[in-house]
Amino acid sequence: MTIVKTIEEVRAQVKAWRAQGLTVGLVPTMGYLHEGHQSLIARSVAENDRTVVSDFVNPIQFGPTEDLATYPRDIDRDAALCESTGADLIFHPEAEEMYAPDFCTYVDMDHLTKGLCGKTRPIHFRGVCTVVSKLFHIVQPDRAYFGQKDAQQLAVIRRMVRDLNMPLEIVGCPIIREEDGLAKSSRNTYLSAEERQAALCLSRGLNKGRAAIEAGETDAAKVRQIITEEIEAEPMSRIDYVEIVDWNNLEPVDSTEGSILAAVAVYIGKTRLIDNFIIER
Structure with missing residues (x-):
């Protein structure tokens, strides 16, 4: 496995693979990888001849009061996980490699x-769409892999690819959880032991909401109240x-009939966590 820091190096390697008739998968990440990312990499390795993992904390998707400066980073740890899972290339650029000093072109929706998250993070998805679009142009993968934990991001990327006729497949992968139900997240490292225990209210609330729907509840407001009450407890x-x-x-929606996303964002202390489930009836 190789780690490269420039766009030129990525393109040269992918060009060589293409000359051999090989397929390429891409797993975009912001680093500090965990078992959730590992599941995406493993899926890409299983479905493609070569896998590229981007490891880049994207500055333009963070608001001015968000955690860009403190977002966890550990490229050596990330490289070990990628190599053990079968990835072939890590693209680990500096911000200056991705954005020229006079950069002024964005992809928006x-x-x-x-x-959802767009209400309180108004610039977030413009940053996500822009960096993901750039990665698609740089790597030109056959498939790209995203986790369902960031469900809105997955929906946004799928729509961007459809609307802009990008020639690749977007593959959504299930949420990976801790044994006690907490969704894996790089931001879990911010939690104290007490906060870590408190964070289980997200999955408890969602589990109660899902159980209500599976038991026949069709009123979305009632399901939302069930989830809310459990979290507020x-x-x-x-x-x-x-x-x-x-x-x-x-x-x-007013009804839980059809294809439904139940999504929550909750602050535990200063840490903002998200979780969700998707259900079809």
């Missing part, structure tokens, strides 16, 4: 980015949002 929690939306267009 009007509709799917307005609700944890004194250390502060809800950003609890939403039930259509999984295809992310619009709020």
